[in-house]
Amino acid sequence: MHRRLxxxxxxxxxxxxxxxxxxxxxxxxxxxGIGDPYYPAYGxxxxxxxxxxxxxxxxxATDELAGTATILAKTTQDLSSFDLDFLLDVQxxxxxxxxxxxxxxGEHELVVTPKQLxxxxxxxxxxxxxxxxxxxxSAYGFSTWHRTPDGAVAADEPxxxxxxxxSNDHPLDKATYxxxxxxxxxxxxxxxxxxxxxxxRLGWTRYTWRQNxxxxxxxxxxxxxxxxxxxxxxxxxxPVVNAYSRDLGDGDGAARASVERxxxxxxxxxxxxxxxxxxxxxxxxxxxxxxxALETQTRVFYSPRQFANGSNTSVVVxxxxxxxxxxxxxxxxxxxxxxxxGFARYAQWLWSEHEGEGTAQQLAxxxxxxxxxxxxxxxVRPGDPGAENQFDxxxxxxxxxxxQALRNEIGDDAFFAVLKGWPQKYAYGNASVADFxxxxxxxSGKRLGALFDTWLFQPTKPAVSAVSAGTLTAPAQPxxxxxxxxxxxLHGG
Ligand code: ARG
Ligand code: ZN
Numbered sequence: 001m002h003r004r005l006x007x008x009x010x011x012x013x014x015x016x017x018x019x020x021x022x023x024x025x026x027x028x029x030x031x032x033g034i035g036d037p038y039y040p041a042y043g044x045x046x047x048x049x050x051x052x053x054x055x056x057x058x059x060x061a062t063d064e065l066a067g068t069a070t071i072l073a074k075t076t077q078d079l080s081s082f083d084l085d086f087l088l089d090v091q092x093x094x095x096x097x098x099x100x101x102x103x104x105x106g107e108h109e110l111v112v113t114p115k116q117l118x119x120x121x122x123x124x125x126x127x128x129x130x131x132x133x134x135x136x137x138s139a140y141g142f143s144t145w146h147r148t149p150d151g152a153v154a155a156d157e158p159x160x161x162x163x164x165x166x167s168n169d170h171p172l173d174k175a176t177y178x179x180x181x182x183x184x185x186x187x188x189x190x191x192x193x194x195x196x197x198x199x200x201r202l203g204w205t206r207y208t209w210r211q212n213x214x215x216x217x218x219x220x221x222x223x224x225x226x227x228x229x230x231x232x233x234x235x236x237x238x239p240v241v242n243a244y245s246r247d248l249g250d251g252d253g254a255a256r257a258s259v260e261r262x263x264x265x266x267x268x269x270x271x272x273x274x275x276x277x278x279x280x281x282x283x284x285x286x287x288x289x290x291x292x293a294l295e296t297q298t299r300v301f302y303s304p305r306q307f308a309n310g311s312n313t314s315v316v317v318x319x320x321x322x323x324x325x326x327x328x329x330x331x332x333x334x335x336x337x338x339x340x341x342g343f344a345r346y347a348q349w350l351w352s353e354h355e356g357e358g359t360a361q362q363l364a365x366x367x368x369x370x371x372x373x374x375x376x377x378x379x380v381r382p383g384d385p386g387a388e389n390q391f392d393x394x395x396x397x398x399x400x401x402x403x404q405a406l407r408n409e410i411g412d413d414a415f416f417a418v419l420k421g422w423p424q425k426y427a428y429g430n431a432s433v434a435d436f437x438x439x440x441x442x443x444s445g446k447r448l449g450a451l452f453d454t455w456l457f458q459p460t461k462p463a464v465s466a467v468s469a470g471t472l473t474a475p476a477q478p479x480x481x482x483x484x485x486x487x488x489x490l491h492g493g
Contacts, residue, residue: 027117030082032109034170038334038387039158041106043170044083047073047124051175054165057182057204058189058224060151066131067181069165073124081113086166087139088132095126107139108162108169134163148287149247151187151225155294155301158334158390161217171330172430174214182206183224190223190243192297194280211297213278214428216330221296223286234263238276241299243284254307255285258316262300265313265320265351272350273321274420277328277427283319292391293487295322295344306487313355314348314480315487321347324423332432337390338382338456339436342399343419348484349400358478364404365475367397373461383433383456402455405462409451410444418443 030046033039049071056067065088085108093102095114105111110128118124134145134152144156145163154160161167178196181189182204193211200206211220227243234240240263248255259282266281283300285307293315294301300319306312325347326340349360358366371377380386380394382402389395407415418440422431425439437452454462 025078025117027078027080029111030077030079032083032106034168034172036170036333038390041108042085042158043173044085044109044168046077046079046082047075047168049073049168049173049175051177052165052167052220053178055180056164058151060184060187060224063133063135063147063152064131065134065164067129069128069130071126071128071166073126073168075118075120075122075124078120079118081111082118084110084112084126084128084166085162085169086110086128086130087137087162088130088134088164090128090130090166092129093126096124110166128166130166137163146286146288146290148225148245150245150287151183151223153224153286153288153301154222155296157218157294159218161220164222165220167217169217171216171218171334172332174216174330174428174430176213177211177215177220178208179211179220179222180206180208181222181224186226187224188227188229188243190221190227190229190284190299192220192299193278194239195241213297213328215297216327219295219297219327221294221299221301223284223301225286227284227286230260232263234267234281236267236270236276238263238266239280240266241280241282243282245285245287245304247287248285248304251304251307254311255302255304257311258307258313259283259285259302261313261316262320265316266323268351268354269317269320269324269347272347272416272419273324273423277324277423281320281323283316293319295319295326295340297323297327309486312483312487314351314483317351318344318348318487328428329423329426330430332430332435334387334390335384336432337385337395338399338402338433339431341391341395342382342403345396345400345484346403348480348487349404352478352480352484355480357480360404360407362475362478363480363484364401366478366481367401369475371461375461378461379459381457381459383452398455402452405451405455406440406448409448410440410446414444
């Protein structure tokens with residue numbers, strides 16, 4: 001036995017070494033935030049998650065959610081403790097099998113202190129057993145958990161995970177997901193990706209969903225309620241799963257007439273952005289009173305309000321465009337939001353052109369002319385709008401104007417090469433506005449510093465427009481304008 005070769009004294013010395021306090025050994029707590037300038041407390045430092053396994057039970061009658069999250073991660077520093085972002089009540093935490101100490105801290109931090117120090121670069125399995133009534137929890141005075149008459153929905157940006165699973169809540173830390181939720185028979189549980197199985201037992205039905213491509217935490221969604229689920233396959237071969245609350249009343253037709261075009265829109269967008277990046281597509285329309293839609297990965301969240309004035313394929317185009325611009329290629333920092341919203345809005349302009357309701361150039365001209373130079377619209381800088389203006393109309397509309405300005409500057413060949421090449425170059429990863437400029441310069445062979453500065457970073461109306469708009473006095477309103485603007489004006493809600 002090799003053990004015999006070690007003197008008893010040496011063994012004792014080894015255990016003393018292990019017991020040395022964390023600080024003395026160079027181990028330290030992970031930061032409570034990942035370092036985002038807009039949201040310093042969002043996400044956490046010291047580790048990187050690769051997978052979330054959520055096994056949950058939900059009772060619609062009482063809004064009780066309970067279950068276990070198993071989180072696979074790798075440490076990025078020598079860690080003595082680390083945070084998760086979470087609001088529900090925690091019963092137990094285990095780290096690599098051993099029970100760990102835990103405590104709530106700040107607005108939405110769960111501080112976990114494992115028994116053993118965690119060396120940089122090691123694999124860590126964190127098991128969190130929890131329960132709670134999400135609708136009773138808030139942080140910073142708000143909640144993004146939306147109850148419906150027959151259940152609830154988790155879908156918001158930039159935060160929604162705190163109300164249903166512990167996470168490293170920032171787009172920089174993307175991971176794959178298995179989400180398995182048991183609900184009373186007759187209720188459905190909708191989440192991202194592919195439905196792996198449903199099984200029924202003792203009055204409960206378990207829905208198990210899998211997202212096998214990296215996904216940002218705010219793009220993970222959960223909807224619980226009575227839904228009608230439709231399935232189909234797009235002409236291009238993308239499986240489509242949509243779900244409609246059975247409670248949509250008069251709005252049911254308009255919702256379906258829009259969202260059932262998902263497959264067609266995905267195929268059409270592929271022509272501009274390259275192959276659809278995920279194994280499934282679709283959307284769901286729960287019976288919420290929220291006003292915005294959200295590009296939740298593979299399964300877009302639509303509020304019924306989006307279809308209150310009739311069908312709206314424009315919002316479907318917007319949210320599906322995000323699957324490339326935002327979901328596959330995610331932001332490095334929330335200040336890079338133009339990379340999401342500028343391009344999703346521009347996709348709506350391209351769709352308008354496709355539908356014969358106004359060209360992208362006409363929409364650019366009209367947008368430019370709609371806002372006089374003293375309009376506060378021009379004070380928002382889409383390239384760094386500030387947290388309070390993250391979803392301001394300017395991020396969308398001036399953001400799309402910037403895209404049209406780029407197109408006019410580098411010409412259609414280079415522009416469409418950039419539009420398609422970008423989602424490939426950064427597929428399933430993260431990128432910044434600076435990365436985009438560098439890529440567009442590389443593809444076009446042009447220096448674009450002045451263009452980006454003018455359109456994204458100056459708090460003023462560009463004096464000489466790179467779009468033809470500067471020369472037009474009163475361009476006619478494109479037919480698609482109201483639908484696109486409605487999508488936009490609903491974003492604030
Ligand atoms: N990314 C979403 C969209 O463009 C906007 C979400 C806005 N969030 C909000 N709480 N208003 O469709
Ligand atoms: Zn958007």
